Amino acid sequence: MISKLMLIQSDETEPINQTLQLLEVDILIGDNLELSNWNAWRYITSIENCTLRDHWTKFTFPIIYNILLSSDESSSSLPPMSLEIAQLGQLDSLLELTGSQHENSFQTFALQSGLIIYYFGKKFSNQNKETYFMHIQLKDIARRKMILTII
Numbered sequence: 459m460i461s462k463l464m465l466i467q468s469d470e471t472e473p474i475n476q477t478l479q480l481l482e483v484d485i486l487i488g489d490n491l492e493l494s495n496w497n498a499w500r501y502i503t504s505i506e507n508c509t510l511r512d513h514w515t516k517f518t519f520p521i522i523y524n525i526l527l528s529s530d531e532s533s534s535s536l537p538p539m540s541l542e543i544a545q546l547g548q549l550d551s552l553l554e555l556t557g558s559q560h561e562n563s564f565q566t567f568a569l570q571s572g573l574i575i576y577y578f579g580k581k582f583s584n585q586n587k588e589t590y591f592m593h594i595q596l597k598d599i600a601r602r603k604m605i606l607t608i609i
Contacts, residue, residue: 479507480507481505481508481510482507483510483511484511485510485511485512487510487517487521488514488515491524491525496528499524499525499529500528503525503526503529503530503539504536505539506536508540509539509542510540510541511541512541513542513609514544515545516545516546516547517546518547519567519570519571522541522571523571523572523596525604526595526596526602527596527599527601529602530601531601533601534601534602534603538593538602538605543606543608544608561575564578564590564592565578568592572596573594573595573596574597575592575593575594576593576594577593578590578591579591587609589609590608591605591607592606593606
């Protein structure tokens with residue numbers, strides 16, 4: 459189904475007819491954030507209950523920025539979309555930090571990419587592995603927000 463969504467080709471001025479209310483999918487985003495896929499991403503980010511899981515792509519804050527930027531202005535009233543990832547490019551250098559340094563460093567990387575983290579949390583699993591939770595929004599543009607989970 460997601461491959462069909464990625465093939466949506468429509469004129470940018472055409473309104474998107476939203477038919478899906480729920481999307482929960484494992485996906486390989488890779489480099490599907492190219493301009494040629496922008497309308498598909500605008501459609502995906504307009505789905506009211508949207509949860510994407512990508513445990514393969516190595517994400518960066520600029521990629522997250524592009525996902526949120528692809529959302530339509532009217533999507534800012536929707537609940538935050540969810541993105542669960544396993545790899546964040548900046549995470550390797552952050553693992554050496556302790557305590558509140560994690561949050562401050564995430565905030566710095568996010569701000570450099572035009573994002574604001576308005577909630578940050580982490581928890582430990584039974585295997586003593588950290589999971590990070592961030593509520594993210596674009597810094598200067600009213601668009602859809604995101605709940606980012608890094609497992």
